[in-house]
Amino acid sequence: MNLIDLTQLRQGETGTIVNIQGGHGLRRRLESLGVRPGVMIMKVSAQFMRGPVTIQVGNSQVALGFGMARKIMVNT
Amino acid sequence: MKKILLMGNPNVGKSVVFSRLTGVHVIASNYPGTTVEFTKGTMRLGDEKAEVIDVPGTYTLEPTSKAEEVAVEMLNEAVSEHSQGNLVINIVDATNLERNLNLTLQLLKRNIPVIVALNLWDETKHTGISIDTEELEKILGVPVVPTCAISGEGIKNLVTRLPDAKVGIYEYQNEERWHEVGNIISQVQKVTHRHHTLLERLGDASIRPLTGIPLALVAMYAAFKIIRFIGEGLIGYIFEPIFDRLWAPLMMKLSFVLGSQGFVHNILIGKLVGGEIDFVESLGLLTTGLFVPIAMVLPYVISFYLVLSFAEDSGYLPRLGVLVDNIMHRLGLHGLAIIPMMLGLGCNVPGALATRVLETRRERFISATLMAIAVPCMALQAMVIGLVGRYGTKGLGLVFGTLFVVWIILGILLNLILKGESPEIFVEIPPYRIPYLRALLKKLWMRTRWFLQEAVPYVLLGVLIVNILYSLRIIEFIGRFTAPVVTGILGLPREAVGALIIGFLRKDVAVGMLLPLDLTLNQLIIASVVLAMYFPCVATFAVLVKELGVKDMIKSAGIMIVSALTVGGILNLLL
Numbered sequence: 308m309n310l311i312d313l314t315q316l317r318q319g320e321t322g323t324i325v326n327i328q329g330g331h332g333l334r335r336r337l338e339s340l341g342v343r344p345g346v347m348i349m350k351v352s353a354q355f356m357r358g359p360v361t362i363q364v365g366n367s368q369v370a371l372g373f374g375m376a377r378k379i380m381v382n383t
Numbered sequence: 384m385k386k387i388l389l390m391g392n393p394n395v396g397k398s399v400v401f402s403r404l405t406g407v408h409v410i411a412s413n414y415p416g417t418t419v420e421f422t423k424g425t426m427r428l429g430d431e432k433a434e435v436i437d438v439p440g441t442y443t444l445e446p447t448s449k450a451e452e453v454a455v456e457m458l459n460e461a462v463s464e465h466s467q468g469n470l471v472i473n474i475v476d477a478t479n480l481e482r483n484l485n486l487t488l489q490l491l492k493r494n495i496p497v498i499v500a501l502n503l504w505d506e507t508k509h510t511g512i513s514i515d516t517e518e519l520e521k522i523l524g525v526p527v528v529p530t531c532a533i534s535g536e537g538i539k540n541l542v543t544r545l546p547d548a549k550v551g552i553y554e555y556q557n558e559e560r561w562h563e564v565g566n567i568i569s570q571v572q573k574v575t576h577r578h579h580t581l582l583e584r585l586g587d588a589s590i591r592p593l594t595g596i597p598l599a600l601v602a603m604y605a606a607f608k609i610i611r612f613i614g615e616g617l618i619g620y621i622f623e624p625i626f627d628r629l630w631a632p633l634m635m636k637l638s639f640v641l642g643s644q645g646f647v648h649n650i651l652i653g654k655l656v657g658g659e660i661d662f663v664e665s666l667g668l669l670t671t672g673l674f675v676p677i678a679m680v681l682p683y684v685i686s687f688y689l690v691l692s693f694a695e696d697s698g699y700l701p702r703l704g705v706l707v708d709n710i711m712h713r714l715g716l717h718g719l720a721i722i723p724m725m726l727g728l729g730c731n732v733p734g735a736l737a738t739r740v741l742e743t744r745r746e747r748f749i750s751a752t753l754m755a756i757a758v759p760c761m762a763l764q765a766m767v768i769g770l771v772g773r774y775g776t777k778g779l780g781l782v783f784g785t786l787f788v789v790w791i792i793l794g795i796l797l798n799l800i801l802k803g804e805s806p807e808i809f810v811e812i813p814p815y816r817i818p819y820l821r822a823l824l825k826k827l828w829m830r831t832r833w834f835l836q837e838a839v840p841y842v843l844l845g846v847l848i849v850n851i852l853y854s855l856r857i858i859e860f861i862g863r864f865t866a867p868v869v870t871g872i873l874g875l876p877r878e879a880v881g882a883l884i885i886g887f888l889r890k891d892v893a894v895g896m897l898l899p900l901d902l903t904l905n906q907l908i909i910a911s912v913v914l915a916m917y918f919p920c921v922a923t924f925a926v927l928v929k930e931l932g933v934k935d936m937i938k939s940a941g942i943m944i945v946s947a948l949t950v951g952g953i954l955n956l957l958l
Contacts, residue, residue, distance in 0.1 A: 318591070332447075339442040340811055341482040343561065352591040358709045359718065359808050361590050366479045366510065368814075370590070370705045372717070372807020 313376035322381030385433040391474035393440030394813035399532040401437040444489040470496040470548045477501040491551025498548035504529040511577035582815040613686035622678040672846040683765040696818035714794025717808040727758040731923040745803045755919040757790035766894035845892040874955040905958040917947035
């Protein structure tokens, strides 16, 4: 068990979302796309220089900004 | 009329189902009071006609964006008139059941009959998913019909089962919704291991920077080549021959009948150049007024929208948005702002409307201003290619290169000057799909028809006004006052002010007006750049005022004029 945020996850690695350190609005937006605690995700890619992170959630992919990704804590 | 609402998450093939259900008469319109666009059409249902509405895609009925708000409002409206037999077809992505059922469960709590279409059914096979539809139908208490809209499978079945649509009775606590979804999934869905498909591997490769950036460059280059190839082909083999061989002799006869000169002749046919009609220079309603929009601009509009629609429907644009996100942040925007810019390359009007995908006022101001200044529409591009392109590609490179540099520098400046931060990108990356030809052609047709309806009347009006201005010597008159700017700063002959006046109406006509002035290549380059930058055409202007408000539009217009004169002046000094 190793608790890190989404930006620290390596490309191709999987993890389970533990919590989202953000306000209600952010949590709701993420949730509408299926990004919520308890869900297993896989990191597809990260752009250079603190660019957006793309993750695989279930059968779909979601891209989110670096700042958002830092608020999502995952267990590997 | 009975309303049938198509509702579902974005990227689930909703519009393909829509084009399967409806006939050719499809209208795209804005939801009242907003610029969120939706399409509607009609279908036969037994003996009656029903209105089919393609509601903007939404992930949830607890809206998180403007488009989602509109979707919810359209649903509320349909619910309040439920006596007329309205119903919802909930289009569900069968390969993504969990996230999609979240919306389904919310729809089941509303007082309107629902039927579920499990779309993309064929894809479940090679993604290793099996769904027990009978069990799902039993649990949800509403009809569930597997469909594959692209091949048309299941659509007939969906239509025959429409009368079975029922108001949901499924009970659950709202806070427990995801938990409920999980329960349903565990009862109806089995997932087996499978290998990645080629399209999936391509999808991942195009969003990883090391492979994605080279792929993006290849895609851009290919898009550019294809647009030019198709555009030039249409002009050279279809439109020009029609005008030269069929229309020109007819117009020459008319010219002869009208006595080769005089007021009516000048308005309809224009001036004869060396005893012949010159479709660009003559400036008559029936000659230049038709030739410019139809034979010079329309071919490029068709080829551009063909390529753009392909990029949209294949799922490439969000990936491009992620790749350029970093660059766009330097301009105070985020990656998705690339979408209004790309649309703006076709026509600035839909581009300005598409700035609505951006979350904040600041972003919308920056993107709308940058687009109006530095993103030339296809009408302008086609004319510049036609005129400047005669001197080879160096001139074209200078015109478009300058605009690109202006786009970057101005963006950086606006980002520095305007207070506030740019929000972060947050978007679903849909899987790559081979676009469905029928839906693609329908979209292409709608866009082309829209261009013809918008452009042709304005071009004709523009040509008419040019004639009046010339015959009353108004352009000469204004030219005397504006000479210090037009000649002094920009280095253009004073008559060029006529093009700047008409450019407010139509930029393509304006570029055409430069031809009789016998400009040097450098002057043509300066005039083209200034025409692109100094002010939007009237159609774009009207939309921008609505989008930005009068106050911000004045600010934006100030930026346009100042930057156009600055850049034009610098070019005049350097070239």
